[in-house]
Amino acid sequence: xxxxxxxxxxxxxxxxxxxxxxxxxxxxxxxxxxxxxxxxxxxxxxxxxxxxxxxxxxxxxxxxxxxxxxxxxxxxxxxxxxxxxxxxxxxxxxxxxxxxxxxxxxxxxxxxxxxxxxxxxxxxxxxxxxxxxxxxxxxxxxxxxxxxxxxxxxxxxxxxxxxxxxxxxxxxxxxxxxxxxxxxxxxxxxxxxxxxxxxxxxxxxxxxxxxxxxxxxxxxxxxxxxxxxxxxxxxxxxxxxxxxxxxxxxxxxxxxxxxxxxxxxxxxxxxxxxxxxxxxxxxxxxxxxxxxxxxxxxx
Amino acid sequence: xxxxxxxxxxxxxxxxxxxxxxxxxxxxxxxxxxxxxxxxxxxxxxxxxxxxxxxxxxxxxxxxxxxxxxxxxxxxxxxxxxxxxxxxxxxxxxxxxxxxxxxxxxxxxxxxxxxxxxxxxxxxxxxxxxxxxxxxxxxxxxxxxxxxxxxxxxxxxxxxxxxxxxxxxxxxxxxxxxxxxxxxxxxxxxxxxxxxxxxxxxxxxxxxxxxxxxxxxxxxxxxxxxxxxxxxxxxxxxxxxxxxxxxxxxxxxxxxxxxxxxxxxxxxxxxxxxxxxxxxxxxxxxxxxxxxxxxxxxxxxxxxxxxxxxxxxxxxxxxx
Numbered sequence: 001x002x003x004x005x006x007x008x009x010x011x012x013x014x015x016x017x018x019x020x021x022x023x024x025x026x027x028x029x030x031x032x033x034x035x036x037x038x039x040x041x042x043x044x045x046x047x048x049x050x051x052x053x054x055x056x057x058x059x060x061x062x063x064x065x066x067x068x069x070x071x072x073x074x075x076x077x078x079x080x081x082x083x084x085x086x087x088x089x090x091x092x093x094x095x096x097x098x099x100x101x102x103x104x105x106x107x108x109x110x111x112x113x114x115x116x117x118x119x120x121x122x123x124x125x126x127x128x129x130x131x132x133x134x135x136x137x138x139x140x141x142x143x144x145x146x147x148x149x150x151x152x153x154x155x156x157x158x159x160x161x162x163x164x165x166x167x168x169x170x171x172x173x174x175x176x177x178x179x180x181x182x183x184x185x186x187x188x189x190x191x192x193x194x195x196x197x198x199x200x201x202x203x204x205x206x207x208x209x210x211x212x213x214x215x216x217x218x219x220x221x222x223x224x225x226x227x228x229x230x231x232x233x234x235x236x237x238x239x240x241x242x243x244x245x246x247x248x249x250x251x252x253x254x255x256x257x258x259x260x261x262x263x264x265x266x267x268x269x270x271x272x273x274x275x276x277x278x279x280x281x282x283x284x285x286x287x288x289x290x291x292x293x294x295x296x297x298x299x
Numbered sequence: 300x301x302x303x304x305x306x307x308x309x310x311x312x313x314x315x316x317x318x319x320x321x322x323x324x325x326x327x328x329x330x331x332x333x334x335x336x337x338x339x340x341x342x343x344x345x346x347x348x349x350x351x352x353x354x355x356x357x358x359x360x361x362x363x364x365x366x367x368x369x370x371x372x373x374x375x376x377x378x379x380x381x382x383x384x385x386x387x388x389x390x391x392x393x394x395x396x397x398x399x400x401x402x403x404x405x406x407x408x409x410x411x412x413x414x415x416x417x418x419x420x421x422x423x424x425x426x427x428x429x430x431x432x433x434x435x436x437x438x439x440x441x442x443x444x445x446x447x448x449x450x451x452x453x454x455x456x457x458x459x460x461x462x463x464x465x466x467x468x469x470x471x472x473x474x475x476x477x478x479x480x481x482x483x484x485x486x487x488x489x490x491x492x493x494x495x496x497x498x499x500x501x502x503x504x505x506x507x508x509x510x511x512x513x514x515x516x517x518x519x520x521x522x523x524x525x526x527x528x529x530x531x532x533x534x535x536x537x538x539x540x541x542x543x544x545x546x547x548x549x550x551x552x553x554x555x556x557x558x559x560x561x562x563x564x565x566x567x568x569x570x571x572x573x574x575x576x577x578x579x580x581x582x583x584x585x586x587x588x589x590x591x592x593x594x595x596x597x598x599x600x601x602x603x604x605x606x607x608x609x610x611x612x613x614x615x616x617x618x619x
Contacts, residue, residue: 031522032419032420035416035419035420036420036422038416039416039417039420039427042413042416042430042431043426043427043430043431046430046431046434046490047430048457049445049446049449049457049490050433050434052449052457053445107344110340111340111341111344112341114337114338114340114341115337115338115340115341115342117337118333118334118335118336118337118338119334119338122333122334122337123334124334124335127334130338130342133350134341134345137345137349137350139599139600139603139604140349140353140596141547141551141596141599142349143551143553143572144353144356144592144593144595144596144599145349145352145353145356145592146572146575146576146579146592147356147359147575147579147585147588147589147592148351148352148353148355148356148359148585148589149348149352150579150580150585151355151359151364151585152347152348152351152352152355167344167347167348168348168349170344170348171341171344171345171348171349173345173349176341201333202333205337226436229438230436230437230438230439232438232439232440232553232554233553233554233572237576237580247438247440248438248439248440248441249440251438251440251441251444252440252443252444252558255444255447255558262448265444265448266445266448269441269444269445272438272440272441273436273437273438273441276436276437277433277436277437280429280433280436281429284425284428284429288428288432288498291495291498292498292499292501292502
C-alpha cells in the first residue's frame with residue numbers, strides 16, 4: 001500500500017499546479033531579477049550547441065570552417081539538407097527507428113499491462129514467487145547481457161532483423177512494477193459490477209481497466225518510446241547491415257564518410273534530433289509528467 | 300492449471316473480494332481466473348531475453364567459447380582468474396568509476412540548481428523545460444557527434460573559436476589529451492542528461508506542501524531560511540534516489556566514449572562495457588567477455604542493493 005501512496009504523491013504536482021505558487025503573482029524584487037538573469041544565461045548556454053548545429057547546417061559548405069567565427073554564412077542555404085536527404089540512408093534509418101520504437105512501445109505496454117493486471121487481480125499458485133522473480137529483474141541492467149544475448153540472437157537467426165532489435169527491449173520489469181503499483185490503487189468495484197453483469201475477464205480488462213489506466217499507460221509508453229528511440233548499444237551490436245540500422249547507429253556508422261562536410265553533418269543531426277523535439281513541443285506536459293513518474297517509481 | 304489453483308485461494312480471497320459479505324461466488328471465482336494467461340506473454344519474453352541470457356552468460360563465463368558458438372570448453376573459473384590479473388580490466392573499471400564520480404556530482408548539483416531556479420522563478424516554465432530537458436530527448440549519437448564537431452577540429456571548432464573571440468588560443472586537445480578527454484566526455488554528458496534530474500527535482504519541489512512555506516513566512520523566515528530549513532530538507536529523499544539512479548546510469552557509460560574517443564587517448568577513457576565489447580565482439584572471446592560482464596554486474600548489484608534501503612525509508616516517510 002505504501003507504493004500506491006507514493007504514486008499518489010507523485011500524481012499531485014501535475015494536477016494541482018505549483019504548490020509553492022500559492023496563487024499570487026510573484027513580485028519582481030532585485031533578487032528575483034538576478035535569478036532570472038542567471039537562468040537566462042544558463043538557458044543560453046544549453047541552447048548554444050543546438051543553435052550552432054542549426055546555424056552551421058544552413059551555411060554553404062565552404063563557409064563552415066571560416067575564421068573568425070560567425071553565426072551566418074555568406075548566405076542561407078538548404079543545400080546541406082537536400083544533399084543529406086538525397087543520399088537516402090537517413091530516410092531508411094528514420095523509418096527503421098520509427099518502426100522499431102513503435103513496435104517496442106506497443107508490445108511493452110500491452111505485455112506489461114497484462115502482466116501487472118495478472119499480478120494484482122488474479123490469484124494462482126506461485127504468483128508471489130513469480131512476481132518476486134520479475135521484480136528481481138529490475139536489478140539486471142541489459143548492458144550486462146550483451147554477450148550471451150548476442151549469441152542467442154545468432155542461434156535464433158535474428159541478427160540484422162527488426163525482431164532482433166525489438167524483442168530484448170520489450171520485457172521491462174520496472175514497467176510491470178509501476179503498473180502493479182497503479183492497479184493496486186484502483187478500486188475493484190467497477191470490475192466487480194461488470195463481473196456480476198456477466199462480463200468476462202478479457203472484456204473487463206480491455207473495456208474497464210485499460211481506459212481507467214490511460215495516464216499511467218501513457219507515461220509508460222512515453223518512457224519506453226524515448227529510451228528505444230535513443231538506444232544505441234543493443235541496435236549497434238545486433239545490426240551490421242546499414243539498411244537495417246536505427247538512426248543513432250546509422251549516423252555514427254557513417255560519420256567518417258562525411259569527412260569535413262560540416263554543414264551536411266549538422267543537417268543530418270538536425271534531421272535526426274528533430275522528430276522527438278517536435279513531439280516534445282506538442283506534448284510537453286504529458287512527457288514531463290511521464291518522465292517524473294516513471295523516472296523515480298520505476299527504477 | 301488455473302482452475303485447480305483457483306479452488307484453493309478462493310477462501311483466502313482478497314478482503315474486498317466479496318464486497319459487503321455478499322456470497323458472490325461467481326465474482327469471487329472471477330478474481331482468481333486466468334492469471335497465468337495474463338502474465339504469460341510477458342513471462343515468455345522475460346524468460347527468453349532476460350532470464351535465459353543471464354543464466355547462459357554465467358555458463359559461458361566458465362567456458363573458452365568464441366562468438367560463433369564453437370570451441371566452448373569448460374574451463375572453470377579460469378576466465379575470472381584471468382580477469383583479476385588483467386590490467387586492462389582494472390584500468391577500464393577505474394575509468395568507469397572515475398567517470399561516475401566526475402559526472403554524478405555535477406549532474407546532481409546542476410540538476411538541483413536548475414530545478415530551484417525554474418521553481419523559484421515560476422515564469423516561462425516552458426522555456427526552462429525546453430532548454431534544459433530537451434537535450435535528454437536527443438539520441439546519444441546526435442549529442443556526441445554534435446559535441447565532437449564542436450570541439451574536435453582544433454582551432455576551428457566552436458569551442459576554440461568562442462575562446463578565440465575573447466583572446467584565448469589555448470590549443471587544447473579536448474579529446475586527444477589525456478588530461479581533458481574524460482572531462483570533455485563528462486561535460487557532454489552533463490549537457491545531455493542533466494534534464495532528467497532537473498525534472499525529478501522539479502516534481503519533488505512542486506510536491507512540497509505550500510502550508511510549510513506559509514507558516515515559515517508568518518514566522519518571518521526569508522528566502523534563504525526557507526531554502527535551508529524547508530526546501531533542502533524536504534528534498535533529502537529525492538536526492539538519495541537521484542544519486543543512486545545517477546550512479547547506476549553513469550556506471551553504464553558506453554555511447555559517449557565509444558563515439559567521441561573510441562576509448563582513447565591511450566585507453567584512458569575506455570569504460571568496462573567497451574572492454575566487454577572489444578573482448579566479445581571484436582576479439583571473439585565471448586566466454587571471457589561474459590566473465591568480465593559478471594564482474595561488472597557485481598559492481599552494479601552492490602550499488603543497487605543500497606537503493607531498496609533508501610526507498611524503504613522513502614516509503615516510511617511518505618506514509619507519515
